[in-house]
Amino acid sequence: MKPIIHTHDAIVVGAGGSGLMAALYASRGADVAVVSKLYPTRSHTGAAQGGVSAALGNNEEDRWEWHAYDTVKGSDYLADQDAVDVLCKEAIDAVVELEHMGLPFDRFPNGKISQRRFGGHTNNDTGKPVMRACHAADRTGHMILQTLYQQCIKNEVNFYDEYQVVDLIRVDDTIRGIVAIEISNGQFHIFHGKAVIFATGGWGRCWEVTSNAHSLTGDGAALCLRRGIPLEDMEFFQFHPTGIFKLGILITEGVRGEGGVLINSEGERFMEKYAPSIKDLASRDVVSRAIFLETKAGRGINGQNYVHLDVTPDTVNHYFKQDGYTDRHIDKEYIEAKLPDIADFTKTYLGVDPTVDPMPIQPTAHYGMGGIPTNVDGEVLLNNDTVIKGLYAAGECACVSVHGANRLGTNSLVDLVVFGRRSGMKVADYCKDAELLPLPEGSADEIMAEFERIRNNTGSVKHHDIRKEMQATMTENVGVFRIQENMDAAVVELAALKKKYVEEMSIDDKGALFNTDILEAWELGCLLDCAEVTAVSAANRKESRGGHARDDFPERDDENWLKHTMCYLQEDGSLTIDYKPVVIGRYEPKPRVY
Amino acid sequence: MKASLRVKRYNPEGGGKPHWGEYTLDGVSQNDSVLDLLHRIKWEQDGSLTLRRSCAHGVCGSDAMRINGANALACKTLVARLGSGDNVKIQVEPILGLPVVKDLVVDMEPFMEHYRSVMPFFINNDNVPEDGRERHQTIEDRERFDDTTKCILCAACTTSCPSFWANGKYVGPAAIVQAHRFIFDSRDKGAEERLNIVNEQFGVWRCRTAFNCTNACPREIEVTKAIAEVKMAITNGII
């Protein structure tokens, strides 16, 4: 079967918040195709709950500079501060623009967009949590995704739904397009264009317990890596403190924003010890580590590795009083109105009504701070300072870097809209002048051969077995706390798994129609690549910073490690590491206390 | 405990006919979802079993299927809800009224076409406020359409509707829910156009108030209520 060729100015890969935002803006000046393996509204942006931050100051004083400082501090000073300034300044416009597109934000009594408190977001003068997270109940991501998709329909953007992108066509230092499989019938397609924007989301499925969808397998990052693009800061992966025990389903930080507290087996609000001033609303890496330490010290509920997240009105009001909030008081109805979906999840999956009983939670693999390196216009970097023409990335798969070593809650959605928009505009601009470079002969041959290989490989191992082993080793060795020996073991084991993947794996479904067996097998390859880069980058960084916490190097080491990791895949399959300096601006690194 | 699953299989490639696949799983827990069980079949027994899924917790709308006779999301249907005892019997089929592509996967295009037909996007060409900030909306006005913003386009409602089974031209409850979301948004200016679309022959009037949609909706949207509100808006000329 010969691949079918389509030509568009720009090709957006992925239809989550970032992909749709980019498509919307790019389509104002160029002919855009959005190619996505899921129907757009099924992208994982739809799972985002808590909110999108912007210093609107709708209810109390707030400034974008405060937002920027919080972001930099949250990043453990690894974020590039010029990019952070862009993020926080443009967040205000971007959020207002979403409202103009019809996004149904919750409202304050004065009719303005409602905002709530969120981890790490503070009033810089008082150090107290500030109301910065704009939200639509606890389904903010869902509303962003729906709104953007709706606007794309309105603007008649071209969608290729359920087409899985499996290769990037790069010729020297130019990009010519991508190769995709039409999932429903197995047909290969080549999308020939002037520009490609990757917006494929995260790779949380490298770990066992994760808040990420089954579809988040790091395809975009892996494809870039395989075509010679480095991956930046991959060792920094965020473990969200409050995932439902064993399932990993996320319980938004908004629960704590509304007053919820973490309680150990002794009934103690343990965050008071770890972050005396903002307690349960400390930034995520801090809280996850605290939970880990509590359970390790035997203070997990029933001796197991989980603690309770308690948002029952009695508990919450008790601590409000203790914290001196005289004006705050909540009741059952308030919780139900503000956190309806959370209540639905815990009732469905745990049989727990959060207004009556506490929820069992544990840290869950959540968000990749690293990814495909870009500048503030979404242009992908070939190395520390050269841009590769025609290639862009935005959203979770990209690393601008605004999140550094640890992302603040709500800052991902901001990232999607701000940098999705910027890259969209940049692409529209680029396509105006750029010429369509010819498609090389046989652009799809290599990947088609790879699929034939997977299809026909004989062996006794199923992709699921390899996936389970990878997840086990990543959880065990490259999790919340890390030590050298374990990370090294993970690197070795991942290499062995990759070998197994090539040599011993076989699939059951040999057909062409909607073959999810072969696609899952191929996705596993992407996961293995992302896992390996993560493990290698982690083993290399000999300090603790943000999401990368080491027992053997417990301190942050600005002298040696205030730099970004850039990991390259070499021709021979080995990974090499280089570094990129961090852009420091107004905020000099200092110790991080909450 | 054990679970015995009967899954409707169909692979037209090579002229296959629809048939039941029978699978037994050991070590099943009350808290497993049907998606977990289908995954186990796919990963441990037969990799060719085909279904859609993504988020695994009921927010993406990928895995609507007919479980023990009624539409539901596989990832949100726990074994505990389907039976107790040490051998739970579970029957899984694709949703009705859309062409089956393979096994549990149906062609969503007719459904999406209806969705797109109701102008499911915000319309307001007035100038934005002078300060460049957001339009205002009262809490009550926002509440008015809250329920219908929850829709994840899973198609469980439309494919449970006897009117849709009978005639695929019926725009279907999901599209009406989407229209409702905008019609009752105080900021939106496209209400009349949308009302006219669902006022057509195969619009809201095809709804026979059977309530299958409401019962099937995994987001617990009050679907029939929304449809009735649209009917009344047309009838009374007031929204």
Place this chain on the structure above:
Amino acid sequence: MASIAGLRTTLVEGVRYRGNIGHWSWVAHRLTGLGILGFLTIHVWDTANATFAPHIYAWSIDVFKHPFFGVGEVAILGAVLYHAFNGLRITLLDFKPEWWQYQNSSARWVWGVFILVFAPMGIYLLISIFTHCADIAAEGASCWVLPSLADYPLSDYRN
């Protein structure tokens, strides 16, 4: 690809679908509506005969006294009662969207009230079929024999 909805889907899968009670109310409403309509059509045209061909009308009245039609009449009574009560329920739910939460309970109420009203009447009518047949048998005839139109000369029925 177009949707594959149609009569077959409804007939085969509509019965297999495990909807809630509202689903079965819909099925019953549709069937009773059709049933009544069938009867009504015959009934209307037949009744017009009272004016235009009274002898045929008189004959048909006697035909309808056959136990077969007697049972049919019981069914029609049931159909009208159910269809009427459920029709009211549907109308209220359409006109009062906010009452949607009573969908299940109202459907159960409709079935309950229907049975309460229909059962005694149905039994009464069934008994009267028996007594009718018994009366005729006492006269030495049989209620199972259909009258012949030839026995109904027009002159007997029009002045």
Place this chain on the structure above:
Amino acid sequence: MASATKQVTTNENFERYAYLFMRLSGIALLFLAVGHVLIQLILNDVHNLTLQFVADQWSSWGWKAYDSLLLMLAVPHGYNGLRNILEDYIHNERLMRIISVLLTVFVIVTVIYSLIAIITFDPASVPRG
């Protein structure tokens, strides 16, 4: 700020009024049809029904009016219902249009024919027996 309602005008179309007619006529039929059935079947045993009985009833203009109204509502209600059902299952638009026209003609003929029967019925023509 209080929430305000908006006035809207929408296209006139047949389906919308047909829908309304089904519901409103249904409510009227709730009394007319159920009443009719109860009177015919229960209050007057079917087995006592004769032409004479009809003559007695239609000697009153009140009953003539009752039955006419019932006729004019029930027949269109029933046939519109039938049209709805057929429209569900018959997807050929031309065929369906033809059927609709036939049904309409049939409804009109039936109603007019029966109305004439009711109105022109002369109780005196029935021999007292």
